[in-house]
Amino acid sequence: MPHVPWRTFLPRIALAAALGVVTTGLSALTPLTQSAAAAGTLQQVTGFGSNPGNLSMYEYAPSGLPAGAPLVVALHGCTQSASDYHAHSGWQKFADQWGFAVVYPQTSSANNSLSCFSWFDSDKDTRGKGEAASILQMVDTAVAQYGSDRHRVYVTGLSAGGGMTADLLADYPDVFAGGSVDAGLPAQCATTLTAASGCQNLTPKQWGDKVRGSYPEYSGPWPRVAVWQGSSDTTVAPVNATELRDQWTDVWGIGQTASSTRNLTGGTTESVYDDGTGKPAVALFSVSGMAHGLAVNPGSGPDQCGTTGTYYLNAICSSYYTAKFWGLDAGSQGGGTGSLPAPTGLTVTGTTDTGASLSWNTVGGAASYDVYRDGTRTGSATGTSYDDTGLSAGTAYTYTVAAVDPSGAVGASSAPVTATTTGAAPKCYTDDNYHQVQAGRAHQSGGYTYANGSAQNMGLYNVAITHTLKETAAGYFVIADSGC
Numbered sequence: 001m002p003h004v005p006w007r008t009f010l011p012r013i014a015l016a017a018a019l020g021v022v023t024t025g026l027s028a029l030t031p032l033t034q035s036a037a038a039a040g041t042l043q044q045v046t047g048f049g050s051n052p053g054n055l056s057m058y059e060y061a062p063s064g065l066p067a068g069a070p071l072v073v074a075l076h077g078c079t080q081s082a083s084d085y086h087a088h089s090g091w092q093k094f095a096d097q098w099g100f101a102v103v104y105p106q107t108s109s110a111n112n113s114l115s116c117f118s119w120f121d122s123d124k125d126t127r128g129k130g131e132a133a134s135i136l137q138m139v140d141t142a143v144a145q146y147g148s149d150r151h152r153v154y155v156t157g158l159s160a161g162g163g164m165t166a167d168l169l170a171d172y173p174d175v176f177a178g179g180s181v182d183a184g185l186p187a188q189c190a191t192t193l194t195a196a197s198g199c200q201n202l203t204p205k206q207w208g209d210k211v212r213g214s215y216p217e218y219s220g221p222w223p224r225v226a227v228w229q230g231s232s233d234t235t236v237a238p239v240n241a242t243e244l245r246d247q248w249t250d251v252w253g254i255g256q257t258a259s260s261t262r263n264l265t266g267g268t269t270e271s272v273y274d275d276g277t278g279k280p281a282v283a284l285f286s287v288s289g290m291a292h293g294l295a296v297n298p299g300s301g302p303d304q305c306g307t308t309g310t311y312y313l314n315a316i317c318s319s320y321y322t323a324k325f326w327g328l329d330a331g332s333q334g335g336g337t338g339s340l341p342a343p344t345g346l347t348v349t350g351t352t353d354t355g356a357s358l359s360w361n362t363v364g365g366a367a368s369y370d371v372y373r374d375g376t377r378t379g380s381a382t383g384t385s386y387d388d389t390g391l392s393a394g395t396a397y398t399y400t401v402a403a404v405d406p407s408g409a410v411g412a413s414s415a416p417v418t419a420t421t422t423g424a425a426p427k428c429y430t431d432d433n434y435h436q437v438q439a440g441r442a443h444q445s446g447g448y449t450y451a452n453g454s455a456q457n458m459g460l461y462n463v464a465i466t467h468t469l470k471e472t473a474a475g476y477f478v479i480a481d482s483g484c
Contacts, residue, residue: 398416
């Protein structure tokens with residue numbers, strides 16, 4: 001792997017953290033308050049937690065969003081803002097079309113002179129600390145507000161936001177089902193700004209160890225990661241995309257040779273790396289001739305999105321292909337617009353505490369079948385059976401199947417079936433704040449109560465406020481007032 005030094009970039013980018021986005025002059029964000037906003041508008045959320053990273057939270061959800069929909073977290077680049085990213089990136093189009101909410105964390109010049117997320121600071125980008133902890137609090141708040149599906153929470157980001165995205169995937173693989181790093185850096189590439197120019201030329205295992213070391217107690221399942229990179233990016237060298245590919249394929253325990261490659265619009269090459277069961281685990285999108293920025297493609301076509309601007313470059317709608325990689329285009333049932341009929345006879349043939357087995361009837365003309373878990377494509381099969389793995393114990397999952405013709409067009413989805421894994425489900429506890437603290441599920445500080453693990457603000461300690469806490473991992477509790 002060739003070494004592309006960053007030292008030539010560091011003197012001119014300083015606190016932009018080796019990402020070179022130093023252009024100023026973006027329009028200032030006009031904050032919206034919750035009371036002034038409504039569904040279908042970008043709105044600010046305050047009081048989402050203790051907010052140790054001093055970030056702001058903005059969110060967008062289409063009108064009538066049902067419970068159980070996915071959630072996407074989208075992080076802007078340096079000098080940008082939540083409203084800027086929302087306006088240009090194209091995520092609103094697909095949130096409206098496919099039905100999911102979007103959270104936009106926002107940093108400011110109070111944290112970094114160029115409003116960069118601090119992907120290079122171990123006090124801010126590691127599990128339970130600083131900006132990473134604030135973003136987790138935003139996720140917990142949005143999940144509680146919208147009833148989002150915790151199995152379908154995703155994160156994406158550009159440049160410094162991309163570097164923070166990779167860190168978040170490493171910090172919280174138990175939270176994020178997938179991620180997309182756009183013109184960004186490998187997870188935990190550096191722990192200080194001065195070290196940012198010396199974190200290249202590692203082996204895939206060394207890169208993978210940085211992820212595994214971010215949450216040593218965790219052993220999987222791992223997030224599915226897309227990587228976007230312009231081949232003419234002189235700010236974040238293209239070698240970083242290769243290293244991101246190396247990092248996450250090593251985490252998944254798969255090789256660095258692509259399982260499949262195809263050419264897309266805008267001079268884009270997509271290389272997909274499947275896991276051991278044939279499911280896409282990592283995808284690398286290389287955009288020929290594109291400089292530093294987020295790939296957008298303005299227009300009304302189904303695969304077009306966004307508007308051009310500073311660091312929003314006309315090439316291909318990256319948000320569209322990222323959303324499809326995650327399976328967000330499947331909606332609530334899965335399937336697509338191809339001509340093949342829906343498979344019949346979908347049946348759950350067995351479950352364990354970590355897996356479910358399915359079978360269905362043959363569809364004439366099908367080359368393969370896409371399998372959807374809770375609306376997200378989880379894999380494919382050439383036959384009429386499928387074993388899903390890496391599931392949580394005591395949890396119900398909804399499955400559908402769609403036939404795929406030889407051209408790749410996905411047909412109608414089957415009727416859904418539900419598989420419930422064996423074993424114990426997550427435990428929930430409903431009590432007032434005082435007794436939650438006494439039971440060791442929460443703690444109090446400054447007169448307020450915070451859930452252990454997630455640090456969600458539960459309100460005053462010394463008044464009769466009741467919450468339901470859900471233990472999602474040992475000693476890790478989240479507010480689950482809307483249902484457990």
